[in-house]
Amino acid sequence: MNRRIVKLAAVTFVAGALALSGCGSRADNGSTSSSGATKIAKIGVIAPLSGDLSALGLGIKNSVDLAIKQANDSNAIPGWKLEISAMDDQATPDVGKNAATSLSSDDQVVGVVGTLNSSVAQSVTPVLQPVHIVQISPANTNPTLTQGQDAANPARPYDNYFRTCTTDAVQGPTAAAYLLSIGIKNVATIHDKKSYGQGLVEAFTKAFVAGGGKIAIAQTINPDDKDFSAVVTNVKAANPAAVYYGGEYPQAGPLSKQMKAAGLNVPLMGGDGIFDPSYIDLAGSASNGDLATSVGAPVDTLASAKAFVSAYTAAGYKDPMGAYGAQSYDAANAIINALKTSLAKATDAKSARADTVTAMSSVSFDGATGKIAFDKYGDTVTKVITVYKVTAGKWATEKTLS
């Protein structure tokens, strides 16, 4: 009898706990809204806050938070207080879609900075577009998000989508041109079949072959793989002078390490997805000589970037800003600039959404990564790509091209 009561109590408790946890939201909201004369407008963030890519996602969240703090401190929009509403998309399209739905149903959200992954953006933007929430990505590089599926006849698919970073249509050819310029004519390509990696490798291949290079072998891997011995063996047999990888650092780091361990001592070059200190941690000393391209000028060259870096350090965030910190900061400031126009005559956040989208096309200011303004497709007008090389265990700037 006693055991039955205990079991019944335990079951009820567990069921109750599960029900209550289901009621709670998974959002990482800022402070609770205060009533009174100041109205609240929220800027949402959709990025991977947990999982492999959380290094980049947390940097994005913190940079947006910094921009919002600075705007509130300087009273950028009188009568309004800005708050951050960060949601985790776990770098997965389905989770990102849920995050977007949750933000779109929150009446105080007036703009979103996100996403990191192009594949997640493809699920998020269609949810935000019907409710006219402006979305600025600091990191999506797939060209189809702003120029449509047909590269020959570009047509803008979503009027609320903008980005502060350049696309793979520029990044891939820049990498190809760089490799050709240092005398590498025979390259093996590997990608992880996700939209970012595949798109980047396609752009690279087209430009590389057009410039006179040769693709020794083209391989793919599963993003969940840990053991790349099969791919490495195939690539080694094709004897390339370099390997171009389309994908992110959780796979690229171990791939580089296993490549060098198997005797394939050639540089691995990748895009902005591998440009992170975690890449060097995962690849170890094997990463020396590896290359990456990233969008934007290096943060230590522009004066406005230096101000951002020192403000970020002074704010004392637990996580580093990552590869997209400066772009996220600029994206948040772009939204804040547009809000200066749209919130001036609005009574609540929700009614200002459509005006914010319209105001975004005329935003123009000097941000941490250079001039921030958008063309008719929503792409940034500053098309700067920097090539970085791992030297002595750290990423060092090789060349900046625009």
Add this chain to the structure above:
Amino acid sequence: MDLFWQQLINGLSLGALYALIAVGYTVVYGIVQLINFAHGEIFMTGAFGAFATWVVMGSPSSMSWQVAVFGMLPVMILGGIIVSVTMALLMERLAYRPLRDAPRLAPLISAIGISVFLQEFVRLFFGDIPGMPDSKRAIPFPNIEGISGRSVSFGNVNVQISALFTLGALVVCTAFLWFYVNRTKTGRAMVATSQDPDTARLMGINVDRVIMAAFAVGAALAAIAGVAQGMRVGNIDFRMGFLAGLKAFTAAVLGGIGNINGAVVGGLVLGVVESMATTFIPGQFGSPAWKDVWAFVLLILVLVFRPQGLLGAKVVDRA
């Protein structure tokens, strides 16, 4: 031809890893008829335990290869074994023993639950242990001088030292297991219990202890496999146990569930087929992205044509 030998070596070392984990599945199934789905997570905790031991030792990084291979590595393996055996015994005591008389589905679901629990527990709380890095993403495995990243070449065939370590570990462990099962009291008690637990009890065998020993042996081997995987791949991750466990279970079934030699053979065969398929099957179906597909196709074929596995299952059907 060189490609053939290269992929054969790759396949054997991958297979050795599967074999080490598969033995754990097979031994437990032979005795309690339970497919311990959480065994992949025991493999993962073994790897994390070895990493934690390294951190506790002060994260030593520069030393001669003799010190690394004969001093640091055995200590790390021992640390990993202690952690994984503790986990396995706790699991057995808390999640499986109470369900020993329950319908067969209950311990199975319990095993899946433990698997999820361990994954999330390591993901969320490993970083909270003082001194340990956050485990929400992959943690780089310490460099073992003399093994990590080094390889030896026989002509055009490149053999990584970590692959040699895995194969060596498999040989040593198989020899140890043979000795344990055939020559020690507990080992023979395990065989007796797997044949008929009631009669074994009548003969004075403490069946509970024997089952604990089975879990412990499986866990120790899984910990060694965890260290081998860490050296081979270069990082450890809270999800590493999932796919490895699934493949190892496939290997155990392939070789004949309940049969220790079957687990070893099944593991090696699976590893070799995976590696060979990616090179010798032409066209897009031969791309490395399809290696998992071929591994499981092999499983289906073997089960259709020889359901008892390659070496024959060793489980007595209790009426």
